[in-house]
Every structure is written in C-alpha cells, then in structure tokens.
Amino acid sequence: MAKFPDSSSYEPMSSLFEEYKNRSKFSGTIAVVGFGKMGALHSTILKMLNQKNRVVVVDESKLVRTAGSRFLKGVGFYGAVDKMLAKESPDVAYVTTPASSHYDLVTSLAPSVESIFVEKPPTRDSAQLTRLIGQLGNRSINMVGLQKRFALPFRHLKQLVDAGAFGTLETIEASFESGDFLTETTRFSKLGRGCLLDVGIHTIDLISWIFGQVTVSTADARSIYTPLDDSVDAVLRERHGAVINLKVTWSSKNVRWPSARIRISGSEGAVDACEDSLLLTPRGKEGRFISKPDYYRDLTAVNLGDPEYTLEDMHFLSCITGGIAPETSLQACEATMKLIDEIYSVVQLGNKDSGRR
C-alpha cells in the first residue's frame, strides 16, 4: 500500500506547464465556430499564447459579426462554416456553439480541418458520439472541452488514487453545483437533456477518468425551472464496490461559482478536492490544505477564466504539434457519455413538476 502523501507531493504537478510550453509551438489559423462566452474565451487564450495565431470566427448572429469585426483587430468574421471554408484554410477549429449543433458542425468541418476541438458535451448522447467518431476516422486530432481534468487539484487527486494512497476506498461523494438556472428557461429544450449532460458531464468525466468503470445503482431527477433535469441524485459503484454518491444541479442557491467536487474516504485517510484546492486528511491526523496559489503560482501562461482553460488549450495545441491523441479525445469520452446515458436510462425525464421520480 502506498504511503499517505506528504504536503510536498503536489510539486511535480508544475512540470505539466513546462511540458506543454515546450511542446506547444503551434501557430496557424484557428477557426472559432460560435462566438459566445466560450468562443471569446478560447479565442483570447489562443491569441495570447501566440500572437502569430490568426483567428477567424463563424457566427450566425449578425450582431456578433458586426460588433466583433469592428472591435477585434485582425479577426475575420463569417456567417456560416461553408462561407468560411470557401475563403480560409484553418489548421484548427474550435466548436463552441450550443451542444445541439455540435454533431452537424463537426461533421461539416471534418473534411477540411485536420484538428477539431468541441466544447462539452460533444454530442447529445453516446450513440451520436459513436457515429461522429466513425465519421472522423483516425485521421484527425480531436478534443472535447472537459477542462476539469486539467485543474491541478483533480490531476493530483487522480495521481493519489492511482497510487492507492487512501487504502481501501469506502465512500465517495461527487458533485457539480452551479446557480446558473434560478428562473425558468427553455434554452435547453432543443437538446432534450438538462443539468446531468450540460454540467454533470464534468463530474461524470472525472469519475470515469479517476475510478474507471462504474455501474449505476439508482438515480432520481427533479425538474425545477426547466422542463428537464435541473437536479440529479444518483448512486453509483466503482469496480471494487465503493459507493459513489453523485449530486448534480444547475439550480443551487448555495454556490456563487460553478464547482465540481470529489470527496473520498478510505481506510488510510480522506481527501476533499475541487477546482481550487485539495484537502488531505490522514486517518486520525490533522488535514493538510493545498490551495490554488500553491498549485499554480505564476505558471499559468494566460490568466483568463480558470487556469484549466489555458491548460486544456495548451494540451490540445501540444497534441497537434506532437501528432498524438489528446487526453479528452472524442474516443476517450465515450465511457463518460455512456455512463451519462445509463443514468438517464434510470431516471425519467421531461415532465415538469417539483417531485422526485
């Protein structure tokens, strides 16, 4: 059994930055499809990472194109993918539109663009993802925007679990909470799936990544502000039998920022990890708190949003220059999407009420 980690065990995490910096020498034309908040965020990070990067934007909104072309120097704006591809030859495309359009957009970009990043969730369900992977084949380098895997406290957590630092796992609490939807909205009706897919995918991906195969025991969902799942509680089991209590909501009044969290209790101690920090508590001893400043110091190449956005972009660019598959490739996300489908198959969706099903 591994020795319970000491407080210096986060030190090697900083090597990730150096590795990405050394590998990500990419420069080229990047097409950003959908210039909402995520499109603007990635565009800014990618331009700051290398001023030689040329950004072109595809957005169907005339407002976005008119304002963007007036205010953003050197950026080309187009109203549709085919119009952009008729004039540009992008090396990379970022698809940052609402999820319901991802499949069609990635499919239309794939014949012309070698490397494609698609924001989470990549598709509506695992069947659609499998079809998309089939269409792309092996020729392209693709990546899904599951940036929580690049948050250093979660990377540290995975290292610790892989090393068996907590002994026999007893209970696991995994959650994603945000307060995004506290009034009625139909924004996700077209997609037909709610919080479990849209934000829960982060935590479910962390579960799949850290614990491997898990099974679904029970799942309940509640509709509060949308006709879809606004809150989901599920009981899962990891392969050695430890229970994973999963809670996902985008209608929490208790949090200011969206946050994923994983708490593990094992025979040798406990850990509480979120994007910001990791608290290690050896059994019977005082806890040790490792904070965001400890993890990141001055190593974040671009500081916009959370550091994991820059890390995921650097990872993607370094994979392109190195010709290797990203950690969160479409293929690597199949297990996550299948687990989401499995949870949805247990809960019944769509009927608006406030009761538990």
Added chain:
Amino acid sequence: MATRILVGDNPFIGVSHLSSGKGVDEERVATNDQMERVLKAALDAGATGFTFTTHPKILDLFNHLEGKSGDILDRLDYYILTPYAYEYVRQANLRGTVDMAWSILRTLGVSGVGSMLLSMDSIPAHFIRRELEPFLEILPKNRVKAVLLHEVLTEPIIAFGSWKLLRRLGQDVTKETGISFGIETRNAGYLGPSMSDLSAAASYVMTPLNPLGYQMAPSKEACEKVVSALGKETKIIAMNTLASGASTLEESARYLSDMKDSLYAVTTASVNPDRISGNVRTLLEALQGGTSFDKEQR
C-alpha cells in the same frame, strides 16, 4: 511612490481566489454593518481609498453609508471596476450570449443592427456609464478617481491589440463622467510590446502583484518588467497582494516595498476590521520605507 492603500471588495462579494468555500463564508459575514466597520478601521489605519466592483451589494453598502451620520463616504477615494462580469456570464448561461447582448442593447436604445451601426463606437461607453450611474449618484463626485475596465473585456483587447477601441472607450468614459480611465488585467506581462498604446489609452492599470507570482501571467518576471517600465507613465495599482492568502503579510509587504517606485497604490482586503487595520499599517510602513521587519529581515 505608492503611499496609497486601497481597500478591496472581493471578500465583501464572495470572491476568493484561494477557495470558493472561503468566499461564500466571507460573503455571509460581510453585512453592511460589518463592511462599514472594515472601511472605518482601514481609514483609521491610514487607507485612503476603496476599489470595488459595480455589484448590487456594494451599491447597497453605499446607500447604507449615505444614510448614516458618519463621514466614511467623504473620506475615501474610489476606484471603480466595471462591469460586474459574473452577472453577465450567468445571464449568458441562462439566455445565450446573443439574447443577453440584445437585451443590453435595447436598454441603451438600440433596436436593431441598423441603429447599432449608427451608434456603434459610442455604445461601449454608454454601457459603462449606465453601469456606473447608480454609484455616481451616491459617491462624492471629486472622490471618484478612476473607472477600471474589468478583465473580461480588457484581456481580449490586449490579445487582439484593439488599442483604438480602448483609446476611444477611455476618451468617451472620461468625457461623459469626468473620471480618469484605466484597466484591470491578470495578464500584464503581455503588455510589453504595447506599452505606448496602453499609456495613450489608460491612466491606471490594476494588476496582481505578489511574492508568489500568483495570477501574474505569463510569468512573475514578465509582469514585474512591465510594471517597472509602465509605472513611470501609468498609475499602477497592485491587487491580490497576498496571493489570495497564500503569502504572508510580511512577505508581501517586503515584496511590494521593493517595487514601490513603480506603484501608485496597493490594495488589501478582509472582512475583519482588526485584520484590515493590521494589513494597512504594515503595508504603509513598508511602502514608506521604515518597517521594523524590513530592517530585521533583509
């Protein structure tokens, strides 16, 4: 030389870059009465200003202070960070970015793309002025020193070199409000090649400076170089000076005292009146060049 200590508002509005849980706890403690005690303690210890976000809770604090007999409002200088970006991010999640943008534009009198084209260049300043208005109605006019553009808008401007936009925005904001204009950025190290463009557009730059280098992108060294050069012509306000609590006050004070010739002001924040008082005194001593720890520990 920095002799101004400004109180920051992050703990008042639940922002902690150390942990979100800490932010939630601090926000709960920060009632109007508690925030008043903090500001008074900071003023009594030698602070001269308050840098805050255009957050509804801060507006409520000012309304609370306006109705009281004390003179806290009149004793502070103000450095206003705007817009309150988080609320717009939440609105974008709820409605989509384009719907949110149209709803903002309609409140500014823009009804369609045609009318937007006619008034395009002045829209950003109108938006900023509208964000500021409720605060400017309360604050003593001659004490509002700067309007600082939030990083959510500043960083794309830096990335894409949109200096013409920034210059126009700064000119319009100053023309409409009579207040100096500046930016807040967490990527100051990227300003190196554009310092003359920036200086022409912004009189103030607020940016993280701390011994750990936390939030100093792309690196502590790059940010320090820019601050050293830029500080000769632009007023630099150091923020996140304690690296969100990961640096000690003494470490931070020593670090900032080494940079004092380049700094205009230094921020510090707490929800605890005793702590803010201690922070202000220690930072002031360090920046004025005569701290006991400075002599002992150098």
